[in-house]
Amino acid sequence: MSLEQEQFEQRFARIREIEALGFRPYGQRFEFTHTVPQVLADYAAKTAEEIDAAHPEVRVAGRVLTIRRMGKAGFMHLQGAGEKLQVYIKKDALTESEFALYKLLDLGDVIGVEGYLFRTRTGELSVHVEKLTFLSKNLMGLPEKFHGLEDVEIRYRQRYLDLIANPEVQTVFRTRAKVVGSLRRQLEERGFIEVETPMMQSLYGGAAARPFVTHHNTLDIDLFLRIAPELYLKRLISGGMERVFEINRSFRNEGVSTRHNPEFTMLEFYQSYTDYRGMMHLTCELLKQLAIDATGSPVVEFQGQQLDFGSVRRYSVREAVVEFWQGPDKPTPEQVRDAAWLASKSGKATPGEQLMDLFERHSEQALIQPTIIYEYPVEVSPLAKQNADDPTMTDRFEVFAAGMEIGNAYTELNDPNEQRRRFESQLAMRERGDDEAHQMDEDFLRALCYGMPPTGGEGLGVDRLVMLMTNSKSIRDVILFPQLRPEGEIGIAQWLREATDKPVATPAPQV
């Protein structure tokens, strides 16, 4: 038997010992007066004299993180809501069964304590425990206290253990909630209505990506997990819901990387009677307030850089290719408009695709500061309205920061016949083997035929925004359960089975 399983069985046997002392090893309601963060917020700034004078009584619950036993006394750190509070146990202050319980405690057990606050000789705020209760048994070994849990595979697979061992991870996900809350609140304040549209779709669209396929048994049809909510949200705009947004998952059947998870959270919002210029203005307001709500400042530190979301730069794609050109042969503004020059620099099929190829190869990774890049070629923008002066371009922009694309917006194409032509040209690309080209969506065309108001629309990558706000290098660090290959046999059910059958090895200690 492995050491780990022996420890499991030792701890399992303690369940009986805890019961023998008159405590319940699981499932007791605990009426607390403070959470750990509340105790710290209320008393961390107070002096020992102030605390002694007030003699505050608290009841707090938490997980035992450390134990320093010293004979008839001892100290423990309890972790609650991601923060730590020290408690002091003294034999004289407890009943005999409570002190026996204390001696049985394992790291990771969840307990409740009641007592008064004081400062120790070294000044640490602590609870002088007068009553000890048991709330839940930990049967597992915990990671080492100094280094914690660093193995990223275990951290992602067993996020519960990561959250116990690395409480700062909780702050990442608290910030994530602030990001989502900030976006939701800001849009609601501007009259946007939150909606939910199908994630299982019989036709997929709204982006260039390969989908996941699933199957409905009783309908006996294959369905696609959506790659974007766009086409459904625009149906709502056609129907007269003038400002709508959706924050939820989309799914793309692509490689995984530090910036891509197969399922990811996107915010899409659509506003009738505006255009991409209006969306630029709104984007700048949203991002600035988002940074303030998430981090307290419009200037955010990310991987050693200071990103200023209070001032977003703007360049056209062509300007960006010139401005951020990497390497020799920096082009002139005239050259990036010249089809022959573009064809000489890129192997792509059309001038528009060639321009985007150069932008992605040369300029994208240089866009560290938050930047809006506008005017995208029509070939790569099948759902965006053409520019009134230059029909090869669309009224579209993307937002970049830290070298990542974080948003994409445009004046929505609302001419059904032009949309029909774009779909047909996408079908032609599909015929040529592009399996990410759009499908024809006739119901969407029909919705446009009823007249969709001029509209500005945008999608923001929420996970990537959270990366920026939490200084996280990998998207997996801002997704609680990132996609991994399935784990092999775990075997914990067998451990529980064997531990159940085992007779109690050691009798409960005398109290």
Add this chain to the structure above:
RNA sequence: GGGCCGGUAGCUCAGUGGUAGAGCAUCUGACUUUUAAUCAGAGGGUCGUGGGUUCGAGACCCACCCGGCUCACCA
């Protein structure tokens, strides 16, 4: 999918072809304001998996599994 790196005790890691190690954790004992508590002792290994080379493999070779970084892919 390609390239590179990694997988050794529960955790964090050493281990240069020759008896598998350390710290923490665990177990036993001491200790009534400690804090990476301390002190004394003990137990704990499918060296990712499977082949191969060798008198001898944790180490070298091959294949595979899992993960990371990176490139490709991803408007």
